Amino acid sequence: MMRRDVAILLWASFLAACVATMFFFAMFDPLLLAHDDAPPRWLSDRMTGYTCGFFFFWFIGATASFLTAFLIDARADGRDEV
Amino acid sequence: MAAGPQDVRLYEAQQKIYPREVSGRFNTLRVIAVCVLLGLFYALPWLQWDGHQAILFDLPHRKFHILGLTFFPQDFYLLTWLLVIAALSLFFFTALAGRLWCGYACPQTVWTEIFVWMERLFEGNRLQRMKLDDAPWSARKILRKGGKQAAWLTFAFVTGITFVGYFTPVRELIPATFSASLGGWETFWVLFYGFATYGNAGYMREQVCKYMCPYARFQGAMFDRNTLLISYDTVRGEPRGSRRRGSDARDQGLGDCIDCTLCVQVCPTGIDIRKGLQLECIACAACIDACDDVMDRMQAPRGLIRYATHTSMAGGKTKVARPRTLIYGSVLLLLIIGFGIAVGQRRLIEVDVLRDRNALYRQSADGHIENVYTLRFVNKDENAHSLKLDVRGLEGAEVDTDAPALAVGAGQILSVPVRVRVPAGQVSGGHDIEVVASATDQSGIEVSASARFMAPVKK
Numbered sequence: 001m002m003r004r005d006v007a008i009l010l011w012a013s014f015l016a017a018c019v020a021t022m023f024f025f026a027m028f029d030p031l032l033l034a035h036d037d038a039p040p041r042w043l044s045d046r047m048t049g050y051t052c053g054f055f056f057f058w059f060i061g062a063t064a065s066f067l068t069a070f071l072i073d074a075r076a077d078g079r080d081e082v
Numbered sequence: 083m084a085a086g087p088q089d090v091r092l093y094e095a096q097q098k099i100y101p102r103e104v105s106g107r108f109n110t111l112r113v114i115a116v117c118v119l120l121g122l123f124y125a126l127p128w129l130q131w132d133g134h135q136a137i138l139f140d141l142p143h144r145k146f147h148i149l150g151l152t153f154f155p156q157d158f159y160l161l162t163w164l165l166v167i168a169a170l171s172l173f174f175f176t177a178l179a180g181r182l183w184c185g186y187a188c189p190q191t192v193w194t195e196i197f198v199w200m201e202r203l204f205e206g207n208r209l210q211r212m213k214l215d216d217a218p219w220s221a222r223k224i225l226r227k228g229g230k231q232a233a234w235l236t237f238a239f240v241t242g243i244t245f246v247g248y249f250t251p252v253r254e255l256i257p258a259t260f261s262a263s264l265g266g267w268e269t270f271w272v273l274f275y276g277f278a279t280y281g282n283a284g285y286m287r288e289q290v291c292k293y294m295c296p297y298a299r300f301q302g303a304m305f306d307r308n309t310l311l312i313s314y315d316t317v318r319g320e321p322r323g324s325r326r327r328g329s330d331a332r333d334q335g336l337g338d339c340i341d342c343t344l345c346v347q348v349c350p351t352g353i354d355i356r357k358g359l360q361l362e363c364i365a366c367a368a369c370i371d372a373c374d375d376v377m378d379r380m381q382a383p384r385g386l387i388r389y390a391t392h393t394s395m396a397g398g399k400t401k402v403a404r405p406r407t408l409i410y411g412s413v414l415l416l417l418i419i420g421f422g423i424a425v426g427q428r429r430l431i432e433v434d435v436l437r438d439r440n441a442l443y444r445q446s447a448d449g450h451i452e453n454v455y456t457l458r459f460v461n462k463d464e465n466a467h468s469l470k471l472d473v474r475g476l477e478g479a480e481v482d483t484d485a486p487a488l489a490v491g492a493g494q495i496l497s498v499p500v501r502v503r504v505p506a507g508q509v510s511g512g513h514d515i516e517v518v519a520s521a522t523d524q525s526g527i528e529v530s531a532s533a534r535f536m537a538p539v540k541k
Contacts, residue, residue, distance in 0.1 A: 004293065008293065023158075026155045026161075046142045047142055
């Protein structure tokens with residue numbers, strides 16, 4: 001994978017993570033985690049919650065992008081049309 | 083004759099672009115746009131409204147203040163609506179006049195413009211910059227490059243602080259920054275946004291438009307033959323070639339293009355507009371300004387490169403009102419009107435009812451059946467309100483609360499436990515009721531939420 005491909009994957013998943021974070025935290029308040037049975041206390045601060053959420057979405061998006069790119073890249077030789 | 087495996091480079095090597103400085107009508111327009119937009123960006127956080135920051139997205143408290151209005155996560159649909167309006171406006175203006183957004187309003191263009199200006203201040207014009215980059219390191223080069231870096235970093239840092247100032251009150255943020263008592267997340271986001279500005283406007287520049295921007299890839303889908311684009315008049319310009327000033331080009335078998343390549347030198351994305359419309363063109367019109375200047379000096383009419391539609395270039399008449407623009411325009415108008423109504427009709431107080439989970443009902447000593455609920459009020463108004471409660475839908479039902487006076491402050495979220503009581507003989511099984519809260523200090527504010535009232539089933 002080229003360096004610029006990696007940059008594009010990270011960038012696309014960054015954009016997706018921004019949108020996901022916005023939608024997710026419009027619905028769910030990170031503070032609600034504090035009402036959980038065993039709340040991870042460090043997570044129950046709102047800013048920490050938002051930030052962790054953002055990086056979580058980014059990580060998931062990047063993983064999906066990398067896997068997609070890898071699977072497309074690593075198809076058996078000669079069988080793909082291009 | 084099998085050819086061996088061959089390395090194919092998918093990308094051409096990136097060449098640094100040194101855009102030449104340009105002046106003219108469209109450059110003036112862009113400078114005005116830059117001043118207005120950046121002025122707004124840096125000034126808005128300082129604007130006060132009724133004793134609080136006029137525009138503040140208070141994430142820790144989940145409240146968005148915009149002038150006199152306070153928005154809550156429950157109003158999220160309004161933001162979605164606004165984003166749809168923004169996207170559709172982009173489509174509408176793209177169909178009308180191409181990439182207006184890219185050339186004049188995109189943050190990438192606007193900040194790049196400022197960063198290039200600072201670069202020019204320290205490193206000189208295009209030729210001086212190219213020479214400086216080629217020259218070996220010397221005290222002079224270090225001084226110039228260092229000065230530029232210092233200006234860039236300072237500007238990026240101020241940009242980062244301003245950005246965070248939309249989320250944390252900027253009047254507390256600045257003193258906290260200089261007394262080094264900034265919170266962890268604030269520090270992180272100041273540096274993150276500052277670094278993004280520095281990298282994108284200082285180094286990435288046109289590469290952001292060419293490789294990163296999704297809009298740049300699909301904007302072509304909104305174009306048609308009547309879209310206003312930056313166009314080179316091939317018929318008039320070709321065959322291109324140099325000639326002496328004042329000589330008649332047609333006598334020499336030449337078009338109006340003198341092949342001075344100024345249009346290429348001023349292009350921030352490094353393309354040659356004479357090859358026709360290209361994906362890289364951000365429609366900044368720098369080439370128009372440069373070419374108009376040359377035409378003036380050649381005493382030829384302006385507009386060898388100009389804003390023109392495909393139709394008008396071919397000698398036809400441009401149709402502004404056509405199905406594409408009419409549909410985009412009317413849907414856009416409807417959405418904007420709808421948005422205005424939705425904001426205007428927004429309920430100022432909202433209420434949710436949660437049933438007590440511990441007991442279905444309770445029998446009081448004085449012979450009533452009681453159900454306990456928690457009412458959760460959200461006051462989106464700028465003013466505090468006193469409320470009175472009422473219950474509908476069940477004969478003989480009354481509602482009371484231990485709170486002495488039910489008042490919900492401006493922007494406050496308030497949870498109140500309440501009891502709904504019905505004389506024991508009057509009710510059996512489950513009933514739907516409606517809990518109503520109305521403001522006692524202002525008429526017209528009334529909210530309600532439905533709930534289920536449970537009583538023992540009479541045999």
